[in-house]
Amino acid sequence: MAESAADKLFDYPYRRLATLLKGLEPGESPILTHVGEPQGAPPAFLSETVTRNAHLWSKYPSPRGTPDYLKAVADWITRRYDLAPGTVDAARHVTTACGTREALFQAGILAAAIKRPQVKGKPLIGMPNPAYHVYYGAAVMGDAEPLPVPAADASTNYLPDYPSLSADVLDRMAIAYLCTPSNPTGGVADLQTLTRNVEAARRHGYILALDECYSEIFNGSEPPAGGFDAVKALGEAGEGALDNILVFNSLSKRSSAPGLRCGFVAGQADLIDKLVMVRGYGGAQIPEPLMAAGAALWRDEDHLVANRALYSGLFDLSDEILGDLPGYTRPTGGFFLWLPVTDSEEAAKRLWVEAGVKVLPGRLMSRPVDTEGHTPGDGFIRIALVHDPETVREMLGRVRRVLLDGLTVTEEG
Template identity: 45%
Template sequence: MFNPVLDGLPENAFPRLANLIAGIQPGGNAPPILMSLGEPQHPVPDFIGPILASHVAEYGKYPPIQGTDAFREAVAGWLNRRFELTRHPVRSEGHILPLNGTREGLFSAAFLVTPPKKDGRQPAVLMPNPFYQCYAGAALAAGAEPTYLDATRGAGFLPDIQALSPDLLSRTSLFYMCSPANPQGSVASIDYLKQLVQLARQYDFVLALDECYSEIYTRSPPPGGLRAASDLADADAIEPFANVLVFHSLSKRSNLPGLRSGFVAGDTRLIARFRNFRAYVGPTNPLPADAAATAAWRDEAHVEENRRLYRQKFDAADEILNGCFGYFRPAGGFFLWLDAGDGEAAALKLWREAGVKVLPGKYLARGAVGDPYIRVALVGPLEETIEGLRRIWRTLGSG
């Protein structure tokens, strides 16, 4: 009855956390503070509601797989501005496909590019460790071997790509990379991204760059994979984004995780295949959501406001946690990755004694690389976040 390929999938992080604290009352004599889930709590941009309302009749239509022209044009404009793609601008035709949130697109990508065998062997799908859990599920479901590349503090919380053997690379079908990274917030430099693109082209695999946190940063904007690919291509290249797909979302950028709207962009050959594949799988974006998303990609004011709100919380974290738990201010994203010695024990203690819910790093990793850490999401309101950080500091000691 069950597909044994999926036996390798451990229970998801959030049911594991629920089991860890099952039956334990939150301590602290005050309302609990939830800092485990990466669900943005900042307000939905105020222009979204009226757009959805004015397009409501379009729920009566099947939406096209490729979305509307207006959506793809808004996305192309945003990508070209944001990543300064002047040498090889992204085109609304051929380079972009809407997604029902990036998660399903990231998952589908593994099926799109994983052959039964590569170099005569089972294909490998590479991913950082710790990682967004969807990558491992997708790799397994597509019949590949998920291959976890430790991203340790010593290596700037990025996989050491110099250490990858030609033997592994030659059977790699897909490399999931996340920048800014969930959970550590590390950002891959443009040189790092270029090295990845070069490897993808040399060993003929696809680089899937998960950039859904790219707009949440407190200092400089993280570089992107399309720009790295374009920089490496000849000025008259027909396929400047060869072997590269980037994934973006409104979930974090625009506080719209419930809209389920994202996109994939890159190599036209992959996008064409992806479109055909999606015509079978069927995930489309309702036309009212497509219209709201179009407006969101055209607007930067709400994104700047969003960054301001996160900046305030990171400033508070700098003060409260400085010098404790290996604290560092991440270059991107909205998580703290704190070394608590034993992350699972710390998560339990925080819930039991202080009513703060955080995620043990172990649940996001394979092997021991995540064991010492807890992931703390700074997604709530400022005052609540400050209170949560103080409780963490008090409960776990100064580290």
């Protein structure tokens, strides 16, 4: 019996991790690093704003979002990327998103539906390999063909090189996902890479989906470039400035508020309109008291400075404890360690059994590249640095102890 699209969804990293560790007991008190769930406290004014707007619980929220939330997002984009006023119109170029996961999934299904009448066979959905699993799910449920593009190591700058694919392939592309800073590798696209990707999307008629939910967590004083920097660099203005672009971001990582489920999608106006319709049919809407809190968070930068300093300190700890391990690299952005190991699944099992540390094997985030099932993530594990410094120091010490017992790679890789 042929495997259905619904069956393919069970190829889900956290389900596979549960199977991998089934029956194995943690060797020490558990420290969970397999999920990128920030554990820091959001600003106190979040809950205060929700309480102050409690009268709005009786209202059905708009799929597009309240004018105040949309304006807060558009103003933040304009400040963050130093755009000319009006480049991003809150009423036309922005919609709310319930975090970014749902919107990324829906955008893939939408893009496949738009592209299908234009191509022979199934449209393609481009994704990094390894990648956030939602991209693959969108391809499966959108009845499109997943196109994994290498992005696991320094040979590709930890990012997929879509513009280098053949014209025939790019002409079939419905949407290409580019996560920068990258989950899981921490790779960051520079301005030249971003402009090349925007130009390729416009030349071949596909959507460039820029997943930028880690954009505000970075090393150094200069924030990473984003899709709107590419728009500015290309000198675009007016009606076509955002053509072929959808940018996704949220407050989950930026403001340590994953439970708030407040995000946005911004980009080409008619694509935003279509995405709003998809969300109106089957998307979760953000209650208005939460949108009020989200708007307040987008307008505040003070808590973000403190949040970024926390993550910088955690990576300093990582440098101190793991920095001499072969292949160790401090990520440029995001909060994940992408550590080379001899075998990702064996490392995950041993870290759990011997040290009580739950990590995500890179294999479970990757698509096979040959008939034997090898993936570009086979030699990596992902660790989320999301706990307090004391917990992270303890966790990293345990990781070091286990990896040094036969799991580190050689200097040659």
